[in-house]
Amino acid sequence: MEKGEERGVKFYSSKEAEMDTEVFFNKEMRTNRDLSAIAAKVYSRKIDEEMRICDALAASGIRGMRYTDSGKVWMNDANPSAIEAMKKGLEENDLDAEVSEQDTNVFLSQSKNFYHFVDIDPYGSFVNFLDSAARATHHNGFAGFSATDNAAPAGSYPTVCQRRYGSKPLKNSFMHETGLRIYLKEVFENYARYDKAFDPKICWHERHYTRIMGRVTESKQRCNNSLENIGYISHCSNCGWRKLERIDECPRCETETQKAGPLWIGKIADRRFTQEMLKEIPEEWEDSVELLEKVHGEAEIVTPYYDIHELCSKHKLQVPKLEEVIESLEQTGYPVSPTHFCPTGIRTDAPLDDVLDIIKIQSE
Ligand SMILES: C[S@@+](CC[C@H](N)C(=O)[O-])C[C@H]1O[C@@H](n2cnc3c(N)ncnc32)[C@H](O)[C@@H]1O
Missing domain, CATH: 3.30.56.70 (N2,N2-dimethylguanosine tRNA methyltransferase, C-terminal domain)
Incomplete structure (x- = not known):
């Protein structure tokens, strides 16, 4: 294993993790970890006890270790080499965290309503972990989901998208926004099954991945109210008109529209939350600051770009x-x-x- 460092935290991972037994680390995901760490810090101030944080697919443990300044951390991975890497990393940085080697769904299912902050950062799609994540999230909590299977909800594999997310995608110039809204619908509906409302606080798409982060509140009423945020996108491929509503004919040129959905038609970020994140993020994290500023700037505008x-x-x-x-x-x-x-x-x-x-x- 080789030693690395990210934002001052040291970690161990395999040089090239091509097999399941090796320890995965992707430096391209630094912005994902940066914004997730800042969101955790902001959210930790909103609860009146020590935040319980779960990095449920931890690999090297870099993400979990970066969360330690926001609360008590649990890190889990099914790969024994990852467990070894996490323990070495914790020792190297003189940090404390609980480490466990279980299947993520088994691990999360043992802790109903326990974690204030749940992080799901898998290979590919998060769908296989959504159910147990929703159960493990505290009734006043926060959760983050990464997905790298973007080609499906962005319209390259519509059948895969229909099977995995129950939605029809559209491949066009704003396909990654459509994909993000399909992911968000999926997360919202899974929490709603447990009477937990998922309110997006910061969601973004970057290069090969999409990240969905939001607050979880146990409330049937909030879930019911948010159902109005599930709908469709209509798009006219002739003139470029688009709307977050199911409309069959383009009002500009009367062409039949293409539709994607069901998906999330509400806001994908909360400006008050991103404002707090902007105050918290170190200015020298330049790429992440730039992304956060853009997400903050567009937070109140819902029409697809x-x-x-x-x-x-x-x-x-x-x-x-x-x-x-x-x-x-x-x-x-x-x-x-x-x-x-x-x-x-x-x-x-x-x-x-x-x-x-x-x-x-x-x-x-
Ligand atoms: C993408 S990596 C996690 C990267 C890490 N969160 C980071 O930020 O660097 C996914 C990890 O999930 C683990 N994993 C995959 N399926 C699992 C399962 N069903 N239960 C437990 N761990 C699993 C893999 O061993 C791998 O270490």
């Missing part, structure tokens, strides 16, 4: 500067923001005709 390049190509317009489109839309009073999903994207609740008018003026 527009890729300005795609829109211009569809309407045979010259591509204007993104900043100028944003500035002009701001001047008209519509909420508008860059989006973390796409470097050439904007998120706005302005009608598509207004967006196109502004692009036309900018590109003249």
Whole structure:
């Protein structure tokens, strides 16, 4: 095993973890761990006892060790080499945590309503761990789910998506937002079965993974109220119009729309929570700060984002500067923001005709 370090925490992992017996570590997931650690810290202040944190698929234990400054940590993995790595890491950093070597579903099922913070960071999809995670989460808790099977809910494998998540995806310029909303629906519905309401606090997509994080509150009423956040996306592939509603005909050009869903149609982040995270995150974590700022900026706008390049190509317009489109839309009073999903994207609740008018003026 080789020694590594992330944000000042030392850990042990296999050089190239290609087999199940080796200890997995992916440096590309640093932002996932950064934002998760900051979310844990922010949430720990909202409960009046020591936070009980569970890293249920811990591998090297880097994530769990980074959580230790927010509460008492339990780390679990079925791989004996991972257990060895976690113990070495804890000793190296002089940290305390409970370590266990069990199947994650068995491990979580022993602790009903126990953990204030549950982290599920598996290979591929989190669906196989959702049920036990929902049961193990405290009635006043928080949970985070990573998924790397993004090709399915982003529309490359619609049959897999239908089977795994019970939803129809759509492959288009905002497919990763559709995918994220399908994941979110799945998490919400699983918690709702246990009368626990899952309220998204910060969800994002980056490169090959999507992360869903939210607050869990045991309340039938909150679950019932949130049912209105489950619905469909309609999209017109002719003119680019889109709405988080099931509408069969495009109101702009009367083309039959394509629909994705059921999926989450509410907000995917809570601006008050992301504001608290912004205060907490060290400024030298530059990539993570940049991502967090974008997610924060677009938190209140629900309309799926527009890729300005795609829109211009569809309407045979010259591509204007993104900043100028944003500035002009701001001047008209519509909420508008860059989006973390796409470097050439904007998120706005302005009608598509207004967006196109502004692009036309900018590109003249
Ligand atoms: C993607 S890695 C976790 C990475 C880690 N959370 C991090 O941030 O570096 C997934 C881990 O889950 C473990 N695992 C997979 N299926 C499991 C199961 N059913 N029960 C327990 N551990 C499991 C694997 O051994 C592997 O270490």
